Amino acid sequence: MNAFAPDAADAWLSREFLLTDGLGGSTLLSPIGACTRRYHGLLVAAACPPVGRRVVLKTLIERFEPAHDPPVELSTHEFGPDRLRHPDGWRALASFELMPPHACVWTYRLREGVLRRHVERDRGRARVTVTYALTGAATSGRLVLRPITPMRGVHEVASDPVEARLLDARTLEVASPAGVARLIHDGDGVWQIEPERWRDFHHRLDAERGFFEREDAFCPGRLQAVIAPDVPLTLTCELLGASPPRSVVTGLGPPPTCAPRAAADQFVTLRRDGERWTTTIMAGYPWFADWGRDAMISLPGLLLETGRYDAARSVLETFASHERDGLLPNCFLDDRPTQYNAADAPLWFVHALWAYARVSGDDAIDPLLDTARAIVAAYRRGTDFDIGCDDDGLVNAGDGSVPLTWMDAYRDGVAMTPRAGKPVELSALWYHALNALAELVPGDAERRDLERQARRTRGSFARFWWPERRCLCDGLGSAGPDTTLRPNQLFAVGLPHSPLDAAQQRGVVDVVERMLLTPYGLRTLAPDDPRYVGRFEGDLWQRDQAYHNGTVWPWLIGVYVDAVLRVAGKAGRQRAAAALAPLLATQAEGMGQIAEVYDGDAPHRPGGCPAQAWSVAEVNRAQATITTTQKKNAGPRSELRGPGVGSE
Structure with missing residues (x-):
């Protein structure tokens, strides 16, 4: 539980907490209940899970009126x-308690007793339940609630007209082109239709990102209800037609009970493909949907490490069903067609399938193997975006005009980190994918063919070597090696099959550790590079310029831990654990999640999405890797974590 001090209100307005529903919807707010982004709301629901997200119920303007004392405001915005703080509910706030993945409680001080507001997201349903409980008071009081219902897309601040109608004394319905929602209470009171607009909500975190930061939002009316001591009053708000059948929801499994698993669970959602429901992984809250690269990288840490093998298989099947010419979706978007511009996502799929097969005991993976075969075949012959394996065995990824790797910042037609030619991690992933698939296929002839291709790739990998710095360059282009010091080279060491010899592996780790390692992950560019940007701040253009040019990414701590354990063995455990400790502390001391990025320069402020799947996943996986190697005292486990058996 977090005790609240009124003089700390400003600091609490800069923090965020997350609840989820397993459908892509969220409750994301500051801990004092204020909306500080356009994406914030008590009920953000996915109309076509997990996309088509709507801000249905932004907030409730709440006031408690005791029988004999002055009214007490509960909400704050x-x-x-000038960021006028109104109402002043923060003055009465005593504490905030987060119970992830689905619930939280605010406690307010009264002259007589306390009032608690409990908010819960229903698992597998596009609904939020708000329960008020008065305790320690001798008499009843009255709650006055005004719902703010923008009924708009999450990326917008303007909304279409909203209509309100009273279905009965307890049921208020609001409708717009974005959908229909119902607010139902169970108390002694009635809804009053009183349409109005609350003007000029200020979103401070949007302002920091260079977004338009103000919003006028619709209020359909108010509820006045009596609340008696020890008799809870409940209000629900639901987006109609967005929830799956209950039989489908069971596929999400039971809610987790421990904090690390709760954080992981928040990214695992159902996906509706026509009449079919499958499982997917949200890349980050509040603005990302499900991305292929992020899902495949996150799958081991979110699902395999938590023993959720059925969900892991379903995620693999979800993306396999969208395979096209050897490519998997880069991302599913709320309002645009599926994008396929990802040269690494298919190779990460092969890795995720390999990891799943090694720990799940599933011996019926032939359909998924066929997708892996299709990926390898497409890369060998070449596919869209000029993605493919050249005669030298290394993977080419276009001319740099379209971002195809994870360093994909792109704005107004400009690729912020163009990586034309052969990015180093693609060939490292390709080498690993060939060896991983060779371990999975049943036929000797097919296995030998894959191994021959892998040997060709390994034989050419020396072209990436950067002798002056004793590490790998970031890529090979028509003008020669790209001698930029980035963390991508670490995948040639940390992936379970490495194309480097032991001396090269040590050289890469030493340089990355010296130049790129920070307490919160790895920098994306060395500070001695003139293009280095040490602060992730400013408008969208400035942030995109910094995104992969110095900004720290926590998810890279996973491959760093793998690489350190490979080159240093038992002696590397202490180094790996020390590198991971600040991220674990941040997760434990904060709101349970890990941010997308941090500044490259100290003090390394968090930025981007406040909750990012692969940040959480790779920290989970890295921690489990270190723990397992400590217990076995014999290097990485032979199943999933670290370099693995058969590594070179």
């Missing part, structure tokens, strides 16, 4: 360019 900021308004106008």
